[in-house]
Amino acid sequence: MRIPESILEILRREERFVILSHINPEGDALGSSIALALALRRMGKAADVYNRDGLPSIYGFLPGSDLVRRLEEMKVTPESVVVILDCNDLERVGISERMDCKLSMVIDHHETESDYGDIRWIEPECPATGMMIYYLLKSLDAGIDSVMATNLYTAISIDTGTFRYSNTTAETLLAGADLIRLGADPSFVAERLYESWSRNRFMLLIETLNTLEINRVGSITVATTVITSEMFRRTGTTSSDTENFSNFPRKIEEVHISALFRETEDGRWKASLRSKGDVNVARIASHFGGGGHKNAAGFLLDGDIEEIKRAFLKAVSENLLVKT
């Protein structure tokens, strides 16, 4: 990967940095931000990290995560260099107005959405922004200490499913190996990311799996699961405990679509659709007024859950059976 010389130059030359990332931040946004801030501080510069939503509690394990503050506290001066990580427009950061800063810089691995930023370094082929920051820090003089290494290892882990997704390459594992040598503990990170569920959340998963139904719609196999308000109440959980639940039935080889229907606080039904390969669930979601991407989409409906499931299967049949 070729790091733009102008970025290295600015990081070496300037003295004040404000590091921002996208709303609802996950491990790549957070780990990249913290690692970059710590490296800049080690180089004797001022570097602060802000996020509209602050630090989600599940990322409290990240060393240095106390650096992450909310946007309300942000201080940008005409001397500041603003660095936007893991997204590339201001709206995704949760900011509506351009800032009065010295320079703005974007470092991201997502396709461009806007032209924000005086300097833009976008690598859509790179699996994680954490990989870009890793290469960046290797090229700076600061060195990567064990705290930065843990943050970058977490960033790369989240965006590659810890080396399981199709964006994983030999280079990803080489970066991981180097970060372990520099102090990241792979099982600690994996344990915090994948094995730190509350008991209540696990009980909710079991109850959810017990609702599994598998239907064949033409050539498409659809798994449906349901979470009622009563299930949330019984297990002492909330909707925030259901992250990733819709992925579980994808473990079944024959399943093309996994649909999780969960009751909202106002008694509606939120559908989370996940699909494999070429099966496009965004088309089904849009049929119900929802949206999303090809393999992950959703919609919201009122009514009886059994009728909703029937309507959903009908929509699968009408929207997907003729593949285009």
Added chain:
Amino acid sequence: MRIPESILEILRREERFVILSHINPEGDALGSSIALALALRRMGKAADVYNRDGLPSIYGFLPGSDLVRRLEEMKVTPESVVVILDCNDLERVGISERMDCKLSMVIDHHETESDYGDIRWIEPECPATGMMIYYLLKSLDAGIDSVMATNLYTAISIDTGTFRYSNTTAETLLAGADLIRLGADPSFVAERLYESWSRNRFMLLIETLNTLEINRVGSITVATTVITSEMFRRTGTTSSDTENFSNFPRKIEEVHISALFRETEDGRWKASLRSKGDVNVARIASHFGGGGHKNAAGFLLDGDIEEIKRAFLKAVSENLLVKT
């Protein structure tokens, strides 16, 4: 890792190899066996792979897996070199009598259980036998092709939870990176290992999770699950469908030990123990005459399952509460 010179010499010198591994083989036993056999064949030698239980269907994706035949078909002659992989005694292979062979060789990463083998190469610190075979093949002249690379990548993936367990080191990721360069596809292997379950297997998982009990033994939290013969019958599954089931309850943050008890065909109970961090389940397994590693061990007992669970919890209390 230092490869015994005698092993390299024998593999180079001898002409006929019989490769064996443990009963109920998993990805490490199978991937290591197939990769070694293919390398030896490429070197112009005869090399056959046998396993008492043949090839479990979930490993049918392994290229070269048609090499794996059942023990009944085994042909050992006085010219054969017998190579035992991923275990180190004949009983684990499912063989009761010593074989009339030229030489026997053991390559394993488990603690020794017996002294079988004219040449023994045991590396208890190594996360997978597949890592040992990887280093071995790097030292031979055969080279590693993409088929061998996929088998070794799978072997290492299985025994490290695809780089998530505490046995994962920088060297593990370096080997993984090299195997990707040599042709292993990380997302293909992950999808086959983690998202290619039969529907029956998924139903068995749900039934298994429904047996979950969580007990507090002093400072240790223990999750137990049970699979009865009746559950296998009802879901149309076998013991080979239970791989990794014992890991599921580890998702719960407070759980230190997850113990899965499954009924064997002859009505005994096989316990699979998994633990986190410093909790050493090998000590508990050895209390019951079993064995294994610190974080993954097992044993076999006769009796009533409720009594076995009670005895197990008592053993946890007696063997773990005073940490040394």
